[in-house]
Amino acid sequence: MGRMSSPFPSSAAVSATAATIAAAVASFLAGMDVLIVNVALPTIAADLGGDMAVQQWVVDGYTLLFAVLLLLAGSLADRFGAKRVFLIGAALFGLVSLFCSFAWSMAALVAGRCVLGVASALILPASMSLINEANPDPRRRAWALALWGAGGASASAVGPLLGGLLTPIHWSLVFAINVPFCLFLLALAPRIAPSPRRPIRFDGLGQTLALAGLSALVAGIIEVGAIGLTVPATLVLLGVGVLALALFVLSQAKVAAPMMPLDLFRIRGMQVALQIGFIMIFNWYGMVFICTMFLQNERHMGAFAAGLVFVPSAFVTIIGNLIGGRIITARGSRFSITLGLAIMIAGFLFEFLTPAPIPVWVVATGLSVVGFGAAITTPAAAGVVLRSVDPAQAGIASAMFNTFRQVGGAIGVAVFGVIATFLPSLTLALRSVFLASALLLVYVLAFELLRWRER
Template structure:
């Protein structure tokens, strides 16, 4: 166990600050930047992947979503390994995995192979993510400095979300979609060297290994997310989805009871008794839901409806990242003025207004009002920086690793649910809006008709194959997709505004980023 981690909060000011802390923060922020970029870099590559591998709508969602799902499932395991064997050591192992696994994309020639590759990448991401926040807690013993550091860390999440599509778009201008994966390898080599030079090793509280708990957490989250996807595609009566729900929820309940009944749990769920920590986790979860869905669906709208190139789509997604990147480091100072509760709840509310704008702007959409929606969602994402500071300040120092795992789990599950829930809503609405089109009259075969109703990418491909006769189908598909996104805007707005009210209620009035 590291010296800093074992010191109570009341005595932490007596621990000398690590002189490498700001350089170490830069390395950790770069780690987060790459991991978040890997979540969003694929967004602009989806149309190219769709055209090349012809995945079904569910396979397409799994290609995007399985990475976050695996990261979320293995975070508990990774956090325990990092506490036991060293956070820097696990971080570097994660870097190695993140750099080596993408090379397998060279032989990935089917949707299933690509899903498997993304799942393996998730293992590397799981080793990287929890170490970043717990090491920030270790590096920054002063609560105010830590809040600033976490604000910068949060800004990197926003920058990564914005830069990912641009990098992906630039690569796709020159190379095939495979380059979106191969980009990781040279960057990870630099990250390994920087970590060895600038990051000190640290350890957390060691607990007895719980193999059954690990299995329960992974199976539980996988079952629940699969059920959400299946419900979206096949309806609420689908037996497979119902079975997955029972298995997933059952495993998660069993996992929670097991953690509550063990003196040294793999994940200390008792931390959720803290209202402010729970409010911070809720903020992280819903903010991640919003940004994941927004970046994925709007990127597709820009390319498949507006006709932007991948690079143009990435550049047009920048407003969200720019605003969040500016506001996130300033969030602690703003919280000093108006309170952490106001910043967290207010950020969620502003993000909800961004989603609501998608519903109210007239169709067909043009870019300027969509850009305003992106700005509002980006401003809302800045509240994640305060949520992170509240989470880390609310947890005892010896449980910093558990708090970090909880936040990263919320972040990853939020990304997963954002794609699964809001992505499924968009897919269902698109299918319903396209259904009335008489595809037989256009000369579309039965197999192509199913593809046209699966996704907008499939509809555009079928329309292109029809030649001039496909113009009607293409126009109808683009209008249907825009209307489907408007419905997603309404659902997203309701979710974020409702969460803002709950976070306001749960967070104590006097709560600050220093935990008092």
């Protein structure tokens, strides 16, 4: 008689499912914590104090450290194993979230947000590596990446909604809500297979220059809005930032083990994916930051009502990610990226072309259209990254992709915050954000079509 198949899933299938769920939840957590605080900022500022520049640092303290340390975290995931680094990051995230919920001053809160950025940097590239390790089959990996993308993309919409729901109770809950997610990730640990380790050397010089350069650049952009462009302190910050980043690029061509291997930039798929990641999140984070300010400060909506504006985009984004997985499987990543970018452009133009005063329903509809396009684009771009490089470089390539995304987010909040400071109204600032975002995406779409046509 032939052997009967077991009615229970194999250990490999259980591990793959657990790794995929953990990665999707981590992607949701990292994305949610960027934007959940936006709706709570006016309430936090009323309680702890702080002007526009300080409020920008509550957001950018997280995104900046998140962005700068992603490359180092990608190397750590390769060297010590993605699972180990992932779990350390999840534990740190939970502990620091508790600290932020008890913050007694804006300085303490900004410090906590910076450490949260460190924790996110540990879990995000490791989550992509877990998916890559657990799903060797391309079709299964496409679906796993769609779920991973659904986590991050839906968090961008759910974050402001949760912020609106929790802030009226107390603003500390926007940080405490992270703890159950972190406990869930730690509970999944026994079911996830151990990760391989690879001998990776660290690039201390590159890490130092990247941290100094990006910190100074973002600080300089924020200070343009706070104290002006011609003030010596602002010029020094911007100058140090540009110089340190230039030295960082030069160092990557010289050191034996670069944290950002320049040869990866020669790969067409990486060129397309990195630009998509940077500009998409630059637009989205900047838009959500200005939208929440517009809704509460100019439309005089409460935190709960402002959070409800993001409800439609939350549902649409989740649906978009699920549909996006099918589109990737049926038509491929190139088609998905092209379609997603076109939808996002349409959403931004719809909002820009609506005559002032901008109705709240237009903001909600535009967010939904843009979120739907982003949900289709993000997992496709992530898949391009993983397919473009050798499996041994999956960790560092994933870290580069997410670094460009988070750097784009930090700079987007800084740049659009400066725009809001100098323009006479938040309505005009919001319209400027819509137009600038549409034009940037038109550039990315043109670059993507031309670059891949050359092959």
